[in-house]
Amino acid sequence: MKPPREKRRDARPRPNAAGRDRRRSGDAAPSHGLGSAPAATRPNPEAAQAVKPRARRSGTLPAETVPLILEVTPNEDYALLDSGSGEKLERYGPYRIVRPEGQAIWARALPEADWNDVDAIFTGDTDEEGMGRWRFPKAVLGETWPMRHDGIDYLGRFTSFRHVGVFPEQASHWSQMDALIRGAGRQVRVLNLFGYTGIASLVAARAGAEVTHVDASKKAIGWARENQEVARLGDRPIRWICEDAKKFAEREERRGSRYDIVLLDPPAYGRGPKGEVWQLFEDLPDMVDLARSILTDRPLAVVLTAYSIRASFFAIHALMRDSFAGMGGRVESGELVIREKAAGRALSTSLFSRWVGA
Template identity: 75%
Template sequence: MKNPRDKRRDSRPQPPRKGGNAPMPARPREEPRPVAKIESAPEPKTPPRELVRREGALPAERLPTILEVLPNDDYALLDSGNGEKLEQYGPYRIVRPEGQAIWQRALPAKEWNNVDAVFTGDTDEEGMGRWRFPKTPLGETWPMRHDGIDYLGRFTSFRHVGVFPEQASHWDHMAGLIRDAKRPVKVLNLFGYTGLASLVAARAGAEVTHVDASKKAIGWARENQEIARLTDKPIRWICEDAMKFAEREERRGNAYDIILFDPPAYGRGPKGEVWQLFEDLPALTDICRSILTPKPLAVVLTAYSIRASFFAIHALMRDTFAGMGGVVESGELIIREKAGGRALSTSLFSRWLAK
């Protein structure tokens, strides 16, 4: 399915979520990713997977775990407050809305006015109509870098720029697992969006399968692979509904050592498949366990814009991986602000680690 982060399932638009009890501080993902046009009527929904609670001891647990991204040369959260955030993406300073920034700004107004792009949200048109460029009009894309991997930033009409910097904590950890394995490692990246996680895994030595329901996102990801000079690395780019792909891999007996999945609250697949996180996440998590290799390394779940505590996905992951040993650690991904030193929470996560 499609996976924009604010509302995403790979790249899909998403209405407010249902389910859950307590509002979380996780930042609302502002925009859905671009959605491929659907020409035909939605396919009938597959009958629900019959789930049975797994037998065996629950994995050990570590919580809350806070994974923090600090300012660096590639990306920095410079300041935040009054419902906005001031960010540095490579050469550009950008202002975007941030509903969680209910505090006051630390930097003076002149710093906030000295920017290259401001997301205004004053039009519903596609393209760059939502962006204002106070200095020089900028092109749609610009060169960016993460830990030596080049890729393209892009001013989308949904206020995203093609990368979610808070995920760097997961990327670095995954790269370490791949290198330390000292053996071939297969990685499945569901709801892969523009491919940074896939590129990090491939550079570390893994064979990667990248799945996203948006043709536009897949095209962008492949372009990023070329810009990163990683076209010699084994990455399969697959435009498909994430649930359907995982179900097919289960039937075929294909397996992976590491699985990443980053579903939206709500979304639609390329053939109109409907995704509701609280309804469909348990089944997808169960399938992910079923398509692990005999010696798996990790399964990483990230959840944006949901009205639930990380305890909810923590309990789901522990139940799902009962009998497999290892540990489940859950908590929040945060970005540390440069000016005021405050922490901005971006999402919830839960990950099962074999050791």
């Protein structure tokens, strides 16, 4: 996958284009993923009132870049071929797939014949024979199938929640992380919280980092470990930990364990393996503060991605700048988008904010 292009835009940003439907806490089945979540608006008053007052950190705020649009374009591994009428037509390697996309409110650019010439369609129907909610117009495909990102092999899955185990827009963050690790000139430790199927962990490990991958779902951890073997990276140092992400970070802080890069990709709502409840607007401020607390004395980055939340990226941008006051560096915030091949339209998938050290 070619490195994504970065575009700065002067136009006023629109509210968050919502994204995924997957639960990173408690189940491998996604619940805040690419798809049909409505376009976001500002948080509702009830959510705002639930947040406890917090003391601001002192110090000069980091420099800022807003809005920053990180863009993934079509390549041999993945392409958004077309979109419209509430759906998207994608290509993963040789396979063409149709899935729901609530934000695609425009008309399709390709003719109906192109949309019918596909290998898998997510229908949403219940299949009593166990394959879930997919239809295979050509030949029945197995539950798992080979995929690749930038030379890293891994397994896709036709899950009953319309997801396939990878979120291509994240390539923007993966490319930056790879460069930071390779350019550090020293051993780098990466903590991947809410790690899901592990593609980010594999990218970091291939670049030479020691990786700790945390997810509350045993199924997701099993899938991620399987991906490590498929990628032929079994000899790379990756710790796979099934635990509530916040509890793990709190324990690492007490132990004095420190990391150079922390990845945060939390759900809007989720549950941990012991019934822990995650509410993004309530828990994210503490989570970001914890991420700062477990950084080394030569930190490289903290990357936050937020899907399916009713907020502008300015909300998480302000949170990140306040949280990293006195640390120097820069906070860059905006949206992750995928550039469509057929008509060149940009499909926004999520908000992000990342602090990058000086």
